[in-house]
Amino acid sequence: QVQLMESGGGLVQPGGSLRLSCAASGSIFSISTMGWYRQAPGKERELVAAMTSRGTTNYAMSVKGRFTISRDNARNTAVLQMNSLKPEDTAVYFCHAAARTSWGDYEYDYWGQGTQLTVSS
Numbered sequence: 671q672v673q674l675m676e677s678g679g680g681l682v683q684p685g686g687s688l689r690l691s692c693a694a695s696g697s698i699f700s701i702s703t704m705g706w707y708r709q710a711p712g713k714e715r716e717l718v719a720a721m722t723s724r725g726t727t728n729y730a731m732s733v734k735g736r737f738t739i740s741r742d743n744a745r746n747t748a749v750l751q752m753n754s755l756k757p758e759d760t761a762v763y764f765c766h767a768a769a770r771t772s773w774g775d776y777e778y779d780y781w782g783q784g785t786q787l788t789v790s791s
Contacts, residue, residue, distance in 0.1 A: 671696045671697050671771070672694055672695070672696040672697065672698055672767060672769050672771065672778075672780040673694070673695050673696045673780075674692055674693070674694050674765045674766075674767060674780055674781060674782035674783075675692065675693045675694075675695065675765075675782065676690065676691070676692050676763070676764070676765045676782040676783065676784065676785045677690070677691050677692075677785065678690040678691050678785065679763065679785030679786045679787050680786075680787065680788070681788045681790065682755050682787070682788070682789050683755075683789070683790070683791050684755060684756060684757060684789055684790070684791055685754060685755065686755050686789070687751070687752060687753045687754075687755065688752050688755065688787065689749060689750065689751050689752065690706065690749065690750040690752065690763055690765075690785065690787075691747065691748075691749050691750075692704070692706070692747060692748045692749070692750075692765030692767075692782060693745070693746065693747045694746040694747070694767050694769065694780070695746070696771075697771040697772075698746055698769055698770075698771065699769075699770045699771055699772050699773060699775065700723065700769065700770050701723060701743070701746060701767045701768065701769045701770075702722060702723055702768050702769070702770075702777060703720050703721070703722050703723075703766075703767070703768040704720065704721060704741055704746075704748040704765075704766070704767045704768075705717065705718070705719050705720025705721060705728070705739060705748065705750075705765075705766050706718040706719050706720070706739065706748070706750045706763055706764065706765060706766065707763070707764045707766055708759075708761035708762065708763045708764065708787075709761055709762050709764070709784075710760060710761040710762075713761075715764070716730060717730055718730050718733055718737065718750065718763065719733065719737055719738075719739035719750055720739065720766070721739050721740070721741045721748065723741075723743055725741075727739060732758075733752075733759075736752065736753050736754045736755075737750060737751065737752050737753070738750070738751045738753075739751075746767075748765065748767075750763070752787075755787075755789045756789060757789045757790060758789075759787060759789050760787060760788050760789050760790070761786075761787060762784040762785065762786050762787075763784065763785050763786075763787055764781055764782050764783075764784045764785075765781070765782035766779065766780070766781055766782070767779075767780045768780075
């Protein structure tokens with residue numbers, strides 16, 4: 671069992687900045703990849719940014735240069751710094767972790783409950 675706790679959503683004006691935080695807790699042996707997805711109404715959930723335990727990052731093309739993901743492996747936390755926000759960034763943002771609960775266990779996907787980001791003037 672792994673739980674992901676998200677915080678930091680809210681209402682932001684276009685061009686503004688916001689920081690989302692995620693903390694993983696529970697029976698965690700390792701988290702290979704940790705990141706953020708988002709889903710707008712009527713749209714599919716899409717990857718926003720992710721980082722492996724070794725520091726490799728993957729960003730959606732639409733957020734490259736504006737968003738930055740960081741991880742603290744020891745604390746099992748991830749932060750998404752969002753700058754130059756646009757109305758099209760409006761969505762529910764979900765923290766995600768690919769984690770193992772023991773050395774010999776398979777890796778499973780875990781999700782946070784989601785936090786709303788609204789970019790509007």
